Amino acid sequence: MQTKKPVPLIFELSSPGRRGYRYPELDVPETPMEELLPKEHLRREVPKLPEVSEIEVVRHYTGLSRLNHGVDVGFYPLGSCTMKYNPKVNEDIARLPGFSLLHPYQPEETVQGALKLMYKLQSYLTEIAGLSATTLQPAAGAHGELTGLMLMRAYHRERGEDTQRKEMLVPDSAHGTNPASAMMVNYKVREVPSDARGGVDVEALRGMVGPQTAGIMLTNPNTLGLFDENICEVAKIIHDAGGLLYYDGANANAIMGYVRPGDMGFDIVHFNLHKTFSTPHGGGGPGSGPIAVSQRLQDYLPGPLVSKRDGEYVWEYPTKSIGRVRSFFGNFGVLVRAYAYIRSHGPQGLMDVSDTAVLHANYLMRKLQDDFDLPYDRHCMHEFVLSGKRQKNQGVRTLDIAKRLLDYGVHSPTVYFPLIVEEALMVEPTETETLATLDAFVEAMKQIAIEAAEEPETVRQAPYNTPVRRLDDALAARKPVLRWTPRS
Amino acid sequence: MRYIPTTSEERQHMLDFLGVDSVEELFDAVPDRIRTEKPLPLPDALAEAQLMRHMKELSESNVSCEHLVSFLGAGSYDHLIPAVVNHITSRGEFLTAYTPYQAEISQGVLQVIFEFQTLIAELTGMDAANASMYDGATSLAEACLMACNVARRSKVLLPETLHPEWVDVVKLYMENQDISVQMIPWNRETGTMDVAALHEDAAGDAACLVIPYPNFFGVIEDVAKLSRWIHDAGGLLVTAADPVSLGLLEAPGAFGADIVVGEGQPFGNTMNFGGPGFGFFACSGSKLIRRMPGRIVGETVDTEGRRGYVLTLQTREQHIRREKATSNICSNQALNALAGAVHLSVIGPQGLKDVAYQCLQKTAYLKSQLRDIGIQAAFSGPTFREFVVQADANWDEVNKRLLDHGFLGGLPLGERFPELQHCVLLSVTEARTKDEIDRFVHALGGLC
Numbered sequence A: 001m002q003t004k005k006p007v008p009l010i011f012e013l014s015s016p017g018r019r020g021y022r023y024p025e026l027d028v029p030e031t032p033m034e035e036l037l038p039k040e041h042l043r044r045e046v047p048k049l050p051e052v053s054e055i056e057v058v059r060h061y062t063g064l065s066r067l068n069h070g071v072d073v074g075f076y077p078l079g080s081c082t083m084k085y086n087p088k089v090n091e092d093i094a095r096l097p098g099f100s101l102l103h104p105y106q107p108e109e110t111v112q113g114a115l116k117l118m119y120k121l122q123s124y125l126t127e128i129a130g131l132s133a134t135t136l137q138p139a140a141g142a143h144g145e146l147t148g149l150m151l152m153r154a155y156h157r158e159r160g161e162d163t164q165r166k167e168m169l170v171p172d173s174a175h176g177t178n179p180a181s182a183m184m185v186n187y188k189v190r191e192v193p194s195d196a197r198g199g200v201d202v203e204a205l206r207g208m209v210g211p212q213t214a215g216i217m218l219t220n221p222n223t224l225g226l227f228d229e230n231i232c233e234v235a236k237i238i239h240d241a242g243g244l245l246y247y248d249g250a251n252a253n254a255i256m257g258y259v260r261p262g263d264m265g266f267d268i269v270h271f272n273l274h275k276t277f278s279t280p281h282g283g284g285g286p287g288s289g290p291i292a293v294s295q296r297l298q299d300y301l302p303g304p305l306v307s308k309r310d311g312e313y314v315w316e317y318p319t320k321s322i323g324r325v326r327s328f329f330g331n332f333g334v335l336v337r338a339y340a341y342i343r344s345h346g347p348q349g350l351m352d353v354s355d356t357a358v359l360h361a362n363y364l365m366r367k368l369q370d371d372f373d374l375p376y377d378r379h380c381m382h383e384f385v386l387s388g389k390r391q392k393n394q395g396v397r398t399l400d401i402a403k404r405l406l407d408y409g410v411h412s413p414t415v416y417f418p419l420i421v422e423e424a425l426m427v428e429p430t431e432t433e434t435l436a437t438l439d440a441f442v443e444a445m446k447q448i449a450i451e452a453a454e455e456p457e458t459v460r461q462a463p464y465n466t467p468v469r470r471l472d473d474a475l476a477a478r479k480p481v482l483r484w485t486p487r488s
Numbered sequence B: 001m002r003y004i005p006t007t008s009e010e011r012q013h014m015l016d017f018l019g020v021d022s023v024e025e026l027f028d029a030v031p032d033r034i035r036t037e038k039p040l041p042l043p044d045a046l047a048e049a050q051l052m053r054h055m056k057e058l059s060e061s062n063v064s065c066e067h068l069v070s071f072l073g074a075g076s077y078d079h080l081i082p083a084v085v086n087h088i089t090s091r092g093e094f095l096t097a098y099t100p101y102q103a104e105i106s107q108g109v110l111q112v113i114f115e116f117q118t119l120i121a122e123l124t125g126m127d128a129a130n131a132s133m134y135d136g137a138t139s140l141a142e143a144c145l146m147a148c149n150v151a152r153r154s155k156v157l158l159p160e161t162l163h164p165e166w167v168d169v170v171k172l173y174m175e176n177q178d179i180s181v182q183m184i185p186w187n188r189e190t191g192t193m194d195v196a197a198l199h200e201d202a203a204g205d206a207a208c209l210v211i212p213y214p215n216f217f218g219v220i221e222d223v224a225k226l227s228r229w230i231h232d233a234g235g236l237l238v239t240a241a242d243p244v245s246l247g248l249l250e251a252p253g254a255f256g257a258d259i260v261v262g263e264g265q266p267f268g269n270t271m272n273f274g275g276p277g278f279g280f281f282a283c284s285g286s287k288l289i290r291r292m293p294g295r296i297v298g299e300t301v302d303t304e305g306r307r308g309y310v311l312t313l314q315t316r317e318q319h320i321r322r323e324k325a326t327s328n329i330c331s332n333q334a335l336n337a338l339a340g341a342v343h344l345s346v347i348g349p350q351g352l353k354d355v356a357y358q359c360l361q362k363t364a365y366l367k368s369q370l371r372d373i374g375i376q377a378a379f380s381g382p383t384f385r386e387f388v389v390q391a392d393a394n395w396d397e398v399n400k401r402l403l404d405h406g407f408l409g410g411l412p413l414g415e416r417f418p419e420l421q422h423c424v425l426l427s428v429t430e431a432r433t434k435d436e437i438d439r440f441v442h443a444l445g446g447l448c
């Protein structure tokens, strides 16, 4: 499986004068440098890039890749991140030169295929959200959140209420990007408590809204993997107070074809195409975070959007557009993969995705409920949260459980999130795993629970079979070494 | 379904274990009145072969730069990309991993980022860099926010010579944090910031000055002078650098930049109709480093003393600090940054110099050939891989005709810059050959 051979830094392989790539000879007549660039603009010190051959580069990165876990390597039940299988054909599709070699400023008549794809994707996402219009511009979920909140401000501003509506309500179970995005638009964050069933505490919410409320950010199912039964009530409370509802679509893998955020009462929805629509996570990105909005917000969307006029696809700016949130039109290469994913599934296929994701999660949850604490005993959606409280009393932290799982060739679940569950372990199996994989995970978790009770030290010292043993986070933060430096 | 491995027997096995009759029952928390009754109005599923045929049709109804010879730049560039890049970024271990939260099984991605940070720091002449941002424009917006936080001021100086879309993005981000943006006019003669317009008092309460390097018109600003001016006024210097140009141009760190950002697409990433590429973000000094947005990887050791890498300085980040974080960024552009790192590693310092030199020379060649047929450069300032020309022509029309000749012409500037009504921004990378340039000049000669 994983090799333990350490890989030197690419800089440590460098030999003066070695080259891995050659550009063609310069074929135009040369103009003397002094005629082109004043001396003071010239670089004095050559940047210390490595001097390596192509085979060294290939072996270096191949060696590094073998130190890494991915969905292609093994199970990756990282809650909230939807680490499902990423279809290979979509990689081939995204690399077709007719997509990958387009310049963003090409005339519309030369990019009708790309515009058609975007137009269709806008409409598919609008339908899945149950809303009115979609922009594909945001580069990730958090970027979608930021964009959505900018739209909220624009909406309240036009009503003359922006200076008064300064509070963004965020549940205590929310993902960190929600409050951080609110901060990016100068909203004051107010935390809404959760109730005993894991949903928004409706009574508390009632007491928190008012003329100062700009809106609320929710995900449903929420980060506990639970569908909030009171969502219609919550929507009414917010709307009655003059606020808007933002839907963090990180958990949309549970709901496709079953329920639409628009019908729950949401005004703005982002989708993480890298989660629900299976575009590869790439070691941290690129993602894509399109947002769909209700009719009353669509004129504020960032531009341009693709629209259709006389059978032609054209760029168009919404009438009261807030502007733009990035350069060009979005992570188009990611959009191509998501479009292909939707087309390969169709309406029934997407429903099967959610259906199976929910079935797998419930199966795992019930298999593990005797060995770990289950804080909310009800059907979960596509993921669930366990607590390692019992193990903590045995001297084993959730972090230790996570590290021990690595020895089984499995990525650990998300840990210590959501914050409202003590020693949280958030498990999201996804629909693309086999029953055998799920059962093997159950076995591993049960083994670890036994170990925690009988030989906690074994768990505390984990992992053992990984390329490196447990790494010292504190040291890294105390004495930051953030780059290689040549030895003098 | 294609990617769902669960058989009907296995489904039944799980349902039996759960004691429910159908998956429907698991959705019991969804109120009936909001359930979707009808199937989503989406087209029916396609098998792989059908999907491929459909996608090929779509892609082939575009005319791409596989067939067009491009002289279009303005933020997205047709550079050569070594073949090895795509092979590395296609490896499933990189492609299908996520943010390296579990460091012990993510040393591949972590070391890649550590090397990437080093490459960006070297390129820009700065102390440290982060793991990537969404793109150049958002990276710049975050740099301005960081400058305001560090300088405890709430005004940003933006030159009109910055890419107009980047101006839009920065303005929108600043407006939402109640930070004012003062635009700095430019000189019609040189195509650079109007240094004469830079009064002492303008800089007085500014958190930072942004220098595009080279600027949107391809022209190189008077960086030394601007750097002195903003620092004298107690503000920070933010440089928005074209990374290719840094093979030849002085590193921003050397003329005193505090933060350097930019768009990394030219290294390792095809144009992709504008994305994904990657934004880079570098700065110097621990005060700034500890306020950087985004992921940062640091070196450490494991329990047996072996060198290893982890995500570090995380107390800046949203998952720890929530509304007190330095940014809301979570997912970034890691795979595109990997592409950039592979590209820079395989070309090395000499390759970097070569590519920059060729851009400079080929741009100069096109400029002189056009001059010979009466199409003049619009500005006197020195340029790198882009320049503006003016001619009494309707450039939209000219570009249409150029397409018939297989050329992607430059970007007409009149819409965004009324004073540049008859001007167009042309770009020449190392990927263009002398023959292509000559044919382009010939075609233009017949049209202008």
Ligand SMILES: Cc1ncc(COP(=O)(O)O)c(C=O)c1O
Pocket: A080, A081, A140, A141, A142, A143, A175, A177, A178, A219, A223, A248, A250, A251, A272, A287, A288, A289, B329, B330, B331
């Ligand atoms: C619940 C939730 N919200 C928001 C986000 C942010 O999404 P992104 O990483 O695409 O910016 C995430 C991603 O991890 C998430 O899990």
